[in-house]
Amino acid sequence: MxxxxxxxxxxxxxxxxxxxxxxxxxxxxxxxxxxxxxxxxxxxxxxxxxxxxxxxxxxxxxxxxxxxxxxxxxxxxxxxxxxxxxxxxxxxxxxxxxxxxxxxxxxxxxxxxxxxxxxxxxxIGTVDKFAMLAWQTNARSLFGLGPDGTREVSPPGLIIQDELHLISGPLGSMVGLYEPIIEDLCTDHRGPVPIRPKIIASTATIRSYGKQVLHLYGRSKVKLFPPHGLEEGQSFFSAPAKLLDGTLAPGRRYLGVMSSSLGSIQTVQVRVAAATLQGAMQIPEADRDGYWTNLNFLNSLRELGNTVSLLQSDIPDYLTGIRKRDGISPENFRWPRITMELTSRRRSDEIPKAIEQLQQKYGEDGCVDVCLASSIIEVGVDINRLGLMTIIGQPKTTAQYIQVSGRVGRRWDTRPGLVITIYGAAKPRDRSHYERFRSYHQRLYAQVEPTSVTPFALPVLFRGLHGATVAHIRQTAESKLGPDPFPSESFAIATGLVRARAAQVDPAELDTLDSVIARRAKEWSRGERTKWNANVDGGDPLQGLMRYAGSAQEPGAKVPTIWDTPTSMRNVDAECQLRITDAYAIDAVSQPKEAQ
Structure with missing residues (x-):
């Protein structure tokens, strides 16, 4: 362009x-x-x-x-x-x-x-950056606002939210609290009728989307695209793939494995990994590429670490036993030579390189044998050559299960996907999924859990209301404006936006919201702060209004309340200081024998 x-x-x-x-x-x-x-x-x-x-x-x-x-x-x-x-x-x-x-x-x-x-x-950004609007006044230019807060050019007119189902739970609640502020900044008020931005959200796994959109964006009119067809599986935009004889084309196949006699899920992992590694040698070379790389999904980094140990010792040992048992010749025998870890433990600049290496085909240098991945592959990893996946343990939600397993078998016409799910016999939830494996997968999308977004619950208000309010005030006022004196008019406008959204989404929480608004107004007006930033690095701990959420207050500081304001929409645990004292120690010698 x-x-x-x-x-x-x-x-x-x-x-x-x-x-x-x-x-x-x-x-x-x-x-x-x-x-x-x-x-x-x-x-x-x-x-x-x-x-x-x-x-x-x-x-x-x-x-x-x-x-x-x-x-x-x-x-x-x-x-x-x-x-x-x-x-x-x-x-x-x-x-x-x-x-x-x-x-x-x-x-x-x-x-x-x-x-x-x-x-x-x-x-292109993440919703986490919305929290920085309370700290960075320069961000106003993104909304078409000038240094004095007036509208200079049109604001963003189109917002595309990818993977809408991930904006739920605590993250979705925080985003929903900031959204009235974001929408107002993106609304053009210069004409007789305010022009709001158009919002397009995409997701493959969602339930009760209308309620989630209402709580997030305050939009009651939602259109689903593509719409449902007159018959199941049929719409103007898609239809089930069929072969020339009219039968359904092969799609992704799910296989569940559980063994209560082997003792542990790691033992089952060893056998499945060895079988898939050696089994790929039985596939004709023309079709071998799709099933040469085994993409393993693990629910936690702890389980991933255990699998790394298995690949280094147990799996090679078991492969050696298979070779001796079946008399496999050296040229037809396979080792897990090239393994890869695709998790958040890798540096951010290494992730694109790792994804590029996964695209190396069978026979090319660097072709991966086994890739161990965490939830990082849930979205955005679209590699057409992958056709084999092993999932260790049932993922936490059905939506995650669908997203993860959807990484393989994307080229259904040439390499249909095979998803092997290993269940732990000692885990009741895994056993339940294994026992109803067929019925669960026959209605997989119907099992998707509805998302939960509660932006006006009391814990969310305590955590983020002041941050959203300050964000609107700082973006729409003069860039040099300080927090003193208390901007009562701007405060009322910002909190009014939040209150109007609460009245539309959850009227039952209006009384709670009003009490929190009154409390924050009282704290701000009585604090007499002259600086926005109260952080030690680059701010004034004695005269600042806000400090980074999760940062500890200076030891011994006797100052009025400073607002812990988030820099991210996600959880940030605060640090605390512990002091061990012997003031309450029990003297075992002086105690009766019965007390000892």
Whole structure:
């Protein structure tokens, strides 16, 4: 789109661009942090926070490249334009966005400061960043607001929420509390009728979607797309795949394995892993690729660690026994040579490389034998060659089970998926799923649990109401505005947005909401804070209004209440100090024998 714009005369001078808006642990949030990260990236093999590994126009490799014998590495494609800014420029001089056009570079932004300055056409982010609106006033530019809080350009008109079913539970409740503020910032009030943004949410596994959308976005009119057909499995947009003779084409097949006689689920794992590894050798080479890589899903990192140990000792030993028992020749015998771990324990810049390695086909260098994955594969991992998966233990929810098992068998016409679920005989829930295995899978999508979103429950209000209120005040007021004096009018407008949403979604909680609003107004007006930030690093602990949720107050500080304000929508456990005292120690010598 930006290339077309540059060649046309009637598409304006503003570039079509894309930005990724994530936390500081993934991408740099400031130009200072970006330059520091670039220097570290050149000096050593540090985490690459710039994400872009190939030019999206020509495919040329970008990112860290080892220098060879000299040591260190080069950051190819990441160009420091000035002492404070970094630009993506394709290293291929012939590329449309290459060195010949370095003044333009690629229209891609990963640094928050660059996103606020350029206001990209399309922004990809997470709902966690909404919490930072209470801390970062520069984010107002994303909503088309100027330094004084007035509307300069149109706000975002389209919001696309992927994987809607994940915005539920505690996370969904926090998001639902902030959404009235976000919607107001995205609403254009300049005309006679306010224009709200259009919201499109996508998900493959959801139940009671109307109630969830109401609690999240306050929208009572929801249209499901594609709509249901007149017959089961039939709609204008899709139909069951059939062979030439009219029979149903092979799809994903589920296989349940449980053994109470083997003692432990690890023993069953060893036998299943060995059978799938060696069994792939019996498949004709033309069809072997889809079932060569066994994608293992584990519900916890503890179970994943146990499986790593099995791959190093027990599984090779059992394969050796199979070889001796069945007389398998060396050329037809298989070892788990290349294993991979795909979990959150890997660095963020290693995840794309790991996914790229999973795409290596049978016979190519680096083709993975066994991949051990956690919930990181639940969304976004779309590799067509994978056809075999082993799930160890029933996942927590049916929605997760569907999402995880959907990673294999995506090319149903050439490599139908096989999902092997191993159940633990000692776990009552696993036994229940095994006993009703057929009926459960015949109505799999009907088993999806309804999501729970309660944005106006008392714990949610205590945790996030002040953060959402401050976010609206700071984004719509002058950027230099401080918390003193208490902005009663702006406070009433912000809390009024939340109250109007509560009246629409959950009127029973209005009294609770009013009491929390009154309490926060009283604390703010009596606190007489002159600074927003009360953190030790970059703030004023004595005069600040807010500190990061989960951070401990300075020992011995005798100051009025400071609001613990979230920087993320997810749980953050606060730190506490423990002191062991002997004031209540029991003297065993002086106690009667019976008391001892």
């Amino acid at each position: 930006d290339d077309i714009r540059s060649r046309e005369t009637d598409l304006g001078d503003d570039r079509f661009s894309i930005g990724i808006w994530l936390g500081g642990t993934t991408t740099p949030n400031t130009w200072t942090a970006a330059n520091r990260a670039l220097s570290k990236l050149k000096d050593s093999r540090e985490n690459n926070p710039f994400l872009l590994l190939r030019c999206p126009w020509c495919g040329t490799q970008m990112g860290p490249i080892p220098k060879g014998a000299k040591g260190g590495q080069e950051a190819v494609g990441y160009m420091a334009v000035t002492k404070s800014k970094i630009r993506f420029v394709c290293p291929d001089i012939k590329c449309r966005f290459g060195l010949r056009h370095e003044r333009e570079g690629l229209p891609i932004h990963v640094v928050d400061d660059g996103i606020y300055d350029s206001r990209p056409t399309l922004i």
